[in-house]
Amino acid sequence: MIPGPIEISPSVGAAAAGAPPSHTSPGLIAAFGNALRGMRQVWRADASSQPFVIAGSGTLAMEVAAANLVGPGDRVLVVKTGYFSDRMVEILRRYGAEVAEVGAEVGDAPTVDQVRAALAAGGPWKALFATHVDTSTAVRIDPEPLARLAAEHGALSVFDGVCAVAGEPFEMEGWGADLCFTASQKAIGLPPGLALMVASDRALAARQARTASPPPLYLDWLSWLPIHRAYEEGKPSYFATPATSLVMALAAGLAEIFEEGVEARWQAHQRAADAMRAAWAALGLRLVPKDGLAANTLSALTLPSGLKPAEVVPRIAAQGVLVAGGLHPAIRDTYIRVGHMGVVIHRPIDLERTVRAVAAGVAGDAESAVAAFRRAL
Numbered sequence: 001m002i003p004g005p006i007e008i009s010p011s012v013g014a015a016a017a018g019a020p021p022s023h024t025s026p027g028l029i030a031a032f033g034n035a036l037r038g039m040r041q042v043w044r045a046d047a048s049s050q051p052f053v054i055a056g057s058g059t060l061a062m063e064v065a066a067a068n069l070v071g072p073g074d075r076v077l078v079v080k081t082g083y084f085s086d087r088m089v090e091i092l093r094r095y096g097a098e099v100a101e102v103g104a105e106v107g108d109a110p111t112v113d114q115v116r117a118a119l120a121a122g123g124p125w126k127a128l129f130a131t132h133v134d135t136s137t138a139v140r141i142d143p144e145p146l147a148r149l150a151a152e153h154g155a156l157s158v159f160d161g162v163c164a165v166a167g168e169p170f171e172m173e174g175w176g177a178d179l180c181f182t183a184s185q186k187a188i189g190l191p192p193g194l195a196l197m198v199a200s201d202r203a204l205a206a207r208q209a210r211t212a213s214p215p216p217l218y219l220d221w222l223s224w225l226p227i228h229r230a231y232e233e234g235k236p237s238y239f240a241t242p243a244t245s246l247v248m249a250l251a252a253g254l255a256e257i258f259e260e261g262v263e264a265r266w267q268a269h270q271r272a273a274d275a276m277r278a279a280w281a282a283l284g285l286r287l288v289p290k291d292g293l294a295a296n297t298l299s300a301l302t303l304p305s306g307l308k309p310a311e312v313v314p315r316i317a318a319q320g321v322l323v324a325g326g327l328h329p330a331i332r333d334t335y336i337r338v339g340h341m342g343v344v345i346h347r348p349i350d351l352e353r354t355v356r357a358v359a360a361g362v363a364g365d366a367e368s369a370v371a372a373f374r375r376a377l
C-alpha cells in the first residue's frame with residue numbers, strides 16, 4: 001500500500017514473467033504497437049500525438065521532458081506543490097532553463113489566478129510545468145486551467161502524471177495539454193522500469209525546431225521516433241534495446257484498463273479514496289492536503305502529535321500492511337503515506353485490512369473506522 005511500486009494484477013505479472021522476447025519478434029512488435037495506441041486512449045490524446053515508451057524510471061521521463069523541450073536561456077514556469085516539483089526545477093536548471101516558480105505552503109497549491117499573475121509578470125515562456133498529483137503531499141492540481149493558461153501565453157504545458165495517469169481524470173486533447181508522463185510502477189499498475197509519455201504535435205514540433213544543442217542521444221525523442229512509428233506500423237526496428245518484458249506487461253495492463261473502461265477506473269479510484277478518507281476521518285487523522293486538493297491515488301496523513309513515522313510504519317507493517325513514511329522535507333517526520341491505486345481499489349477486503357492496520361498503528365478505534373469505510377463505499 002505504498003505509493004509505488006504498487007501491486008500488479010496476475011495477468012500483468014504473467015505477461016512480464018514470460019521468456020524475454022526479442023525486440024524484433026512478431027509478438028513483441030504487436031504488443032508494442034498495441035501499447036502505443038492504447039496509451040493515446042488512456043491519456044485521451046488525439047491521433048497526431050506521439051506516445052513514447054523508454055526504459056527508465058519516472059525521473060527519466062522528467063529528464064526526457066526537459067531535454068527535448070528546454071534549452072539554455074529558455075524561460076519556464078514551475079507550479080510547485082511538493083518534492084517532485086522541486087526535482088523538476090533542479091532538472092530544468094541543469095538544462096540551462098531560467099526557472100520561475102509559483103508555489104504555496106506545504107499541502108496547498110497556488111490558485112489559477114496566482115499562476116495567471118506569474119505568467120503575466122514574466123515571459124516569453126517556453127513552457128509551464130506542473131505535477132498532477134504530488135506524491136510527497138498527496139496534493140492534486142487541476143491541469144485543465146493550467147493547460148489553457150499556458151496555451152494563451154504561447155507556452156507548452158507539461159504535466160508530471162506519475163502518480164495520476166490511469167487513476168485521475170486527464171484529457172490531453174480536450175484540455176490542450178502538450179506533454180504528460182508517468183512511470184510504470186504507479187497508478188498505471190505495472191512493475192517499475194518504464195518511462196511512459198505522450199507528446200502533442202506541438203511538443204514534438206518544438207523539439208524538431210531545435211537545431212542547436214540536441215538532447216543526449218538516449219533522451220532525444222528524435223532517436224526514438226522512427227522506432228515507435230515502425231512498431232505502430234508492425235515493423236521491426238532498432239535504436240536501443242527496449243525493456244521487452246515490460247512492454248509485454250504494458251500491453252497486458254492497458255488491455256485490462258480497457259476491459260474496465262478508462263472512466264470507470266477513474267471513478268473506482270474516486271470511490272476507494274472517498275471511503276479511505278471516511279476511515280481516516282473516523283480515526284481523527286488529518287489530511288496533509290488542504291480541502292478540495294486531496295488526490296484519489298494516495299492519502300497523506302498527519303500523525304497525532306507525539307507519533308513519528310519511524311514507530312508507526314513498523315507497527316502498521318506488523319499487521320501485514322506496508323505503508324510509506326513522509327517524503328516532503330518540511331514535514332517528513334509528521335506524516336505517513338498510504339497508496340490506493342491500481343488493482344487494490346477493487347479489493348475492499350485489502351482496503352479494510354489497511355484501515356485496521358493504520359488504526360492499530362495510531363492506537364485508534366478500528367471498528368468505527370471500518371464502519372465509516374463501509375458506509376462510504
Ligand SMILES: *Cc1c(COP(=O)(O)O)cnc(C)c1O
Nearest residue numbers: 057058059084133135162163183
Ligand atoms: C514517483 C514519482 C516521480 C519519480 O519517479 P521514479 O520512478 O521514482 O523516478 C516523479 N513524479 C511523481 C509525481 C512521482 O510520484
